[in-house]
Structures are given as C-alpha cells and as structure tokens.
Amino acid sequence: MLRRTFLMLATTLATACVAGHANAACSPDYTGVTLTVASQTGPYIASALKLGADEWTKKTCGKVNVVEFPWSELYPKIATSLTASDATFDLVSFAPAWLPDFVPYLSEMPKEMQSGKDWDDIEPAYRERLMVWEGKIYSQSMDGDVHTYTYRTDLFSDPKEKDAFKAKYGYDLAPPKTWKQYLDIAEFFQRPDKGLWGTAEAFRRGGQQFWFFFSHAAAYTNNPNYPGAMFFDPETMDAQINNPGWVKGLEEYIRASKLGPPNALNFSFGEVNAAVAGGQVAESIGWGDTGVIAADPKQSKISGKVGSAMLPGSDEIWNAKTKKWDKFPSVLPGPFMAFGGWQIAVPKAGKNQQAAWDFVKTLTSPEVSGQAAITGGSGVNPYRKSHTANLQLWSKIFTPEEAKEYLGAQSDSINAKNVALDMRLPGYFSYTEVVEIELGKALAGQTTPQAALDAMAKEWNRLTDEFGRAKQLAAYRAAMGLPPKN
Secondary structure, rough: OOHHHHHHHHHHHHHHHHHHHHHHHOOOOOOOEEEEEEOOOOOOOHHHHHHHHHHHHHHOOOOOEEEEEHHHHHHHHHHHHHHOOOOOOOOEOHHHHHHHHHHHHHHHHHHHHHOOOHHHHHHHHHHHHHOOOOOOEEEOOOOOOOOEEEEEHHHHHOOHHHHHHHHHOOOOOOOOOOOHHHHHHHHHHEEHHHHHEEEEEOOOOOHHHHHHHHHHHHHHHHOOOOOOOOEEEEOOOOEEEOHHHHHHHHHHHHHHOOOOOOOOOOOOOHHHHHHOOOOOOOEEOOOOOHHHHHHHOOOOOOOOOOOEEEEEEEEEEEOOOEEOOOOOEEEEEOEEEEOOEEEEOOOOOOOHHHHHHHHHHHOOOOOHHHHHOOOOOHHHHHHOOOHHHOHHHOOOOOOOEEEEEHHHHHHHHHOOOOOEEOOOOOOOOHHHHHHHHHHHHOOOOOOOHHHHHHHHHHHHHHHHHHHOOOHHOOOOOOOOOOOOOO
C-alpha cells in the first residue's frame, strides 16, 4: 500500500514537472485560448494571418482560427457581427476606409503598444493617419498599400525598342513621368500577334477597379494648393468627382482598358498580377504585390527583369476652389494610397482581449511582417521603415537593382509630399458601389465619361445628405488631415 502511494505521488510530481516545463515555453501562456479572425478569402491577407498565427502559436501555445469570406461579403459579415455585439470574432481585418463605420464597436489599442521601437518603425503615413480616428488608435496596420508602377526592364533596355520608340514619340523610352507617356508606352508595346500587350489594370466590377481609376485621377485632382479636395470640397462636402480633373482621369483609364489583353475588362487585381508575371504586358500599375510576384522565379516568367517606379503625375492639376487648372513648373508625381493597407482590430465584444492584442503584436512585428512582405501572394506590402531599409531581406527574390527600384518606389511614394490619401468616411461602401456601377457603363461605352461622373456626383451628394452632411464633412476633414471646420 505504501509503495503504491509512493508511486502515485511520484507520477503526479513528474506530470506536474512536465506541465511546468511546457508552460514555461509559452510566453505569455495562452494555452487553451483559440482566437477567431475574420479575413478575406486567401491567399491575399489570409495567408499572412496564418503565418502570424503559426508564430504566435509557437510563442504562446494559443491557437488562431482564420475564417475567410469573399471580398464582397467581408464588410457585411464584419458589420453584422459588430453591430450585434456578438463574440463571433476576436479580431477583424479590414480596409481603412471602413474604420469610421467600425469604430463604435472596437477596443482602443492598449497604450503600451503605442510606443517603443516597433511603434516608431511604422511609416508615419500609416501610424499618424490611417490608424487614427478622432485622435485615438483603434487598429494596427498589417499591410501597406500605395499604387506604384511596374515595367519590364528587358523591353525598356533593348536598343532596338529604344530607337523605335524615340523615332515614333520623340522622347526616350523610360518609366513614364506623365500619364500621356504611360499611354504612349502601352500603345507602343501593343502587339497581339506576338502575345504582348501594353498594360494591365483592374477593370472588373468587384475586382478593385475603382482604386485603379482613382490612381489615374489623383494626378489631376490632388492639388497641393487646395488640400483635401480630391473627392469632396472640404468646405461644403459637395462631390468633386465630376470636375475636369476627374474627367481627364476617367478618359485615360478607359484608354488604358483598350491597351490590355483582349479580356482586360474582366481583370481583377489577381489577373493583373498573372498577366505581368506571365510576361504578357510591358507595364502595369497596382500594389506592391505585383513586383514581388513578378520577381519570384517560382511564379514568374520575367524574374530578374522587373523594374519599379512611382506612379505618373502631371504639371497641371484642377483647383476645385478656383475652378481652374493650376500650372506647376514641373511634373508632380501622383502617388495614391489606394485602399491604404489592411488593418486589424479587436472588437469590444471579444472575450479574449489581451490575447488578441498580443497576437496583433506578433503578426505586425518587424520580423513576421517582413517575411510576409517578401512572400508573393501574401498581400502584405511594406508599411514599416525597416521593410524598405533592409535590402538583405529582399535579396531572396529580387536582384540588387530590382530591390533598389522596388523599395525606392515604395518609400518615395509613401513619403511623397503630394501623396493622395484614399477616401475614408462613414458609408464608404455605399459611395464606392455607385462608382463601380457607373464605371462599368463608361468602360462598356454605354455612356460618356462626363455623364458617368455626373451620375456619380449626384448620387454622392444624395448619400452625403442621407448620412448627414455636417457629420460627413467633419469625418472627411479628419480623414484628410484637416482641422475641424468652425
């Protein structure tokens, strides 16, 4: 009896010892905790969340369940959960433009996360603008998004192509400074008989099309002489989307649609990346994923031949206040922070608040986010200073020259004096749905650019009145970095 009791005691002590060692390896220890995260259908972003989940599990012994929804369903799924105050999701990943709608249902980021080297490492455009609402931090950037330009260096450096281009257009073949040059280049390389087309952009409704249209228009509507007036008049909240700058942008966007592969009108961003990596087009615009995928020899036919630059700009920009074109002494680059980069936040109703914010720290750490940024298809683009400063990190996929151009384009765009911020205000989803409906008609030739934009402006003004003009004006000014209107 005594011997059996001794053996039982020894077994109990041994078990406790093993458990103690296991728990010591979990720091902090979230054994038994499972976090549920809402994401769009992968691989974009969902795969980055899973990468972060793997690292967090190794560190804390907790688990993460990534629930994926098609892009078109993500907003309503999250909104329904938040407004019902249920605990379906411990974390939600979403577009910065949706933050104003979600803020009432989100927890504020713990103060201890709002300082330190990891915090200071986030680019100011994200840390001080897109992560902030009404002076408080409710979300963390987990991705950086700014549209840039991608081109094939083998075509641009070919002596025969250079000579032929200069003979036809009167200037040197190089990354374009203006959208006219961009369209000239696309026209020059439009060679269907050789399986080569000019450019690739997203033109399909529901396929991120309006952000590509906005990138064209930014060059003619984001006027430094009247800040914040790209989308709405910051004094009256009257829609500006049908002014001459927007008309010019839409005309050129439609022109670009005719210089792509035959099925270009059905392109979402995924098809854009496939066309670029497949060597089907000479140039393209889009998020940083394009350059990463095109440089990856496992995914691309043009690996080692990928160049990058800032978006084209203009030396004439419409002034919404004076109702005239302002002439500038030189071309101003027109970078546009399309979408603005995925964000992640913790709903107030979540039952695992501390664990959820700890997961955010791991997911967005320089080490984990850096690996996601160099993984083609993760959907994560540079948003930390360390992402663009660490050339060694990118040597796994880029040649030194490719890395220099790619990181330079990303950093220069994000930090450009005239970088255009995406629209952020309550009801964003409703405003952009109007844009997509009318864009489809214009791209199909069913209406003129001016008529399509007039229809957008009319509906935008109606929506603004419906949501409350004073409330929308205050939100818009805050989002554009303007002081409250007296």
